[in-house]
Amino acid sequence: MNFWEEKSLDDMSDSEWEALCDGCARCCLIKLEDEDTGQIVTSDVHCKLMDTNDCSCTQYMDRQKLVPDCIKLTPQNVREIKWMPVTCAYRRLLEGKGLAWWHPLVSGTTETVHQAGISVKDRAVNEELVGEDEWEDHIVGWPEFDPTAEPEGDE
DSSP states (O other): OHHHHHOOOOGGHHHHHHOOOOOGGGEEEEEEOOTTOOOOEEEEEETTTTEEETEEEEEEGGHHHHTTTOOOOTGGGGGTOTOOOOTHHHHHHTTTTOOOTTTTHHHHSSSHHHHOOOOOOOOOOOOGGSSGGGGGGGGSGGOOOOSSSEEEEEE
């Protein structure tokens, strides 16, 4: 049995916790919150520290010092963060769904997250190239795409 199938998020070691990240970088996209409704939407603008070739953070260990609003996911706060992508392994495990076929721990390669269209690779723009006043023009729906979801149709 795999560690993610036998352990709760709270019981995982640091290395197991880190391995759960599929490397999609959807959480590195800038989110906008409507002040009146509290609704959170996602833009296609990514953090300046993201390497778009492999969707990794170029300064992972120092990211919170360099980007003060970067959130470090923990077993405690991941339950409270409402904007976690539906495809996120942490969210999927919390919802009892297990890891998806594209997850590197399942597929054995980091390429499947890109092949499945889950990652932000070739789909996002660096925040240094877009003015903050333009972020609203970059709101997109694709970060909520889940290829494992049942298609919605007429019954």
